[in-house]
Amino acid sequence: MKKEELRGILEAEDDGPALSRFLKENPYVFRESLQFQGKPGRVMSDFPIGSDLRADFVVLAPYSSAFEIKLIKLGSPGSRFFAGDGSLSPEAEGALEQMKRWRSFIAGNQKQFLRDIERQAQKSGEVRYQSEQMTCAAGWPIHHPIMRLRFSYDIIMGRGEPPAGALPENAALREMENLSLIPWDQLLLGTGKMDLHPEG
Numbered sequence: 001m002k003k004e005e006l007r008g009i010l011e012a013e014d015d016g017p018a019l020s021r022f023l024k025e026n027p028y029v030f031r032e033s034l035q036f037q038g039k040p041g042r043v044m045s046d047f048p049i050g051s052d053l054r055a056d057f058v059v060l061a062p063y064s065s066a067f068e069i070k071l072i073k074l075g076s077p078g079s080r081f082f083a084g085d086g087s088l089s090p091e092a093e094g095a096l097e098q099m100k101r102w103r104s105f106i107a108g109n110q111k112q113f114l115r116d117i118e119r120q121a122q123k124s125g126e127v128r129y130q131s132e133q134m135t136c137a138a139g140w141p142i143h144h145p146i147m148r149l150r151f152s153y154d155i156i157m158g159r160g161e162p163p164a165g166a167l168p169e170n171a172a173l174r175e176m177e178n179l180s181l182i183p184w185d186q187l188l189l190g191t192g193k194m195d196l197h198p199e200g
Contacts, residue, residue: 002026003191010077010159010184019074020045023057026194030059033190034182036070037150038063038137042121047071049113050105053098060117062136066148069117071102075157077184088173092181095155099176106151114143152178159185 006029009018023029027043038061047058049071057072079091088096106113118134134142141147153176160183173179 001191001195002029003188003195006188006191010188019077020056023074026191027057028194029187029190030057030070030072031190032193033187034059034070034154035180036061037068038066042134044117044120044123047120048116049102050109053101053105055102058117058120060121060134060142062142064137065140065146066136066150067142068150068152070152070154071099072154072156073099075155077157077159079157081155081158081181091157092155095157096173096176096179099153099155099179103151103153103176110149111143117142150178152180154180154182156182156184156187158183161185 006022009022012018024045030043031040036059040059040061042058042060044058044060045056047055049055055071056074059070059072061068061070073095075091075095080089081092083089121134136142136147142149173181
């Protein structure tokens with residue numbers, strides 16, 4: 001069962017190859033675990049952002065005349081989002097700074113970023129729910145001038161739940177629009193759904 005497989009990896013606090021391999025082999029877990037504006041249509045791993053940056057995963061979720069582009073940073077199951085004084089932990093702070101660099105690059109190089117998405121999406125290993133073409137629900141391609149793009153950012157790390165109200169109360173987090181802090185336990189819930197419906 002996928003849930004028990006993931007649980008075993010998390011309990012071993014493996015923050016490297018085993019976790020990454022599990023997610024690459026079971027990309028449906030993102031659809032079942034994370035929140036999207038649209039319907040997840042592509043999952044791409046080790047996604048290059050320019051020449052110096054790389055997202056662990058990028059998920060595309062098209063809807064009517066729009067695409068949500070979710071960029072995901074993976075962290076250790078044994079880490080915490082916050083230190084005892086309520087400030088960001090060193091790992092969470094590092095993840096947030098990396099996401100700010102992603103956002104800055106995309107803002108200045110959006111056309112290049114969209115070309116990279118289209119090129120990467122044609123490679124094997126992605127999940128497809130809609131047609132083979134990279135289009136929204138209205139039939140427009142992702143690079144069309146009419147297209148609305150929503151960029152969201154998920155940091156997945158730690159166990160349990162982030163403290164209630166953490167995002168609005170933490171000044172560093174407020175600076176990052178459409179940011180979510182996701183504990184690994186949320187992906188355990190997603191794998192549980194996968195086990196109930198193994199056909200995907």
